[in-house]
Amino acid sequence: MAQFTSDGLSLAYDAFGPADAKKAIVLVHGFSANRYENWKRMGWYDAIAAKGMRGFALDNRGHGESDKPHDPAQYDREAMARDLFALMDHAGVERAHLLGFSMGSHIALTAALVDGSRIDHLVVAGVGAKMFDPPREEGAMAEAMEAESPDSISDPMLKSFRHFADEQKEDRLALAACSRGARVPLTQPSLMAIRRPTLVVAGARDQLAGPPQGLADAIPGAKAVTLPGCDHFSCIGHPLFKASVFDFFDGWLE
Known part of the structure; x- marks a missing residue:
């Protein structure tokens, strides 16, 4: 298991694809998941390597094989965004694509603002679009x-996340702390400051x-893709x- 240090925490990551590739990508998983479950098991490592890119996937703090503090102050979303840059620094990568999923998308958007x-x-x-709805x-x-x-949880979505966390044998107290972490407001006016080519993907x-x-x-300038049936x-x-x-x-998606 490869590791790097960010903000005093030891974070686990995988590197894959050709080491001399011209392009690099960092993958950022969702809440209660980990680098293996969201990315490796779903075929992303192999697909990225086959495209000739150098890939990196970390376990976010509080998840997988990374450190799991139980203090919500350790899960400030801006600090979690800086973890991505710390990984890039550790790997000697100046610029990279970012690919986030769910919570990982919030972290990636925060990184783009940072x-x-x-x-x-x-x-x-x-x-x-629900990012702009009032918070749950x-x-x-x-x-x-x-x-x-989990039987005591009435909300089906919350129950599904709890079941998933249990299946992954994640530290639930760390996840609770993570969910309470301070967040940079991702509002429509604030996101106007992003000046990187951006793709937004969600299931129908x-x-x-x-x-x-x-x-x-x-x-x-952002583009959107809706995945049918997902x-x-x-x-x-x-x-x-x-x-x-x-x-x-590759510049084909218009």
Whole structure:
């Protein structure tokens, strides 16, 4: 297991693809997942290597094989965004594509606001127009992670995240802390500051994300792709997702 240090935390990552590639990409997984579940198992490592790119996928703080503090102050989204740049520094990469999913998309968007000069193309998936809706009940996700049993959780979406966290054997108290972490407001006015080529991808049945076009409209020049028949959890492995991402990188997606 490869590791690097960011903000005093030890974070795990994988590197794949040709080491001398001209283009690099950093993959950022979703809440309660990890680099293996979201990316390697879904074929992204092999697909990226086959395209001749150098790839990196980290376990976000609080997830997978990375350090898992139980203090919400350790999960400031801007700090998590800087973890991506710390990984790039560790690997000797000045600029890279960013590909995020769900929470990873929020982190990637925050990274684009923190230091867009180090980002080549930006792809955010599992997010859409609902990003601008009023937040869900504050603390509900943390409480779902802290519940003694998932049977006590009434909200189907929260219950699904809890079941997934249990299946992945994640540290639920770390996830609760992560969900309480401070976040940079991602509003329509603030996202206007992003000046990187951006692609927004979401499933047609993704009730958590909403339509991707609604988010793409807030980012200058951004494009949107809707994956037919996909919900929030099934889009990441969809072949059209990979095809759309690589077409975007290659300049074919108009």
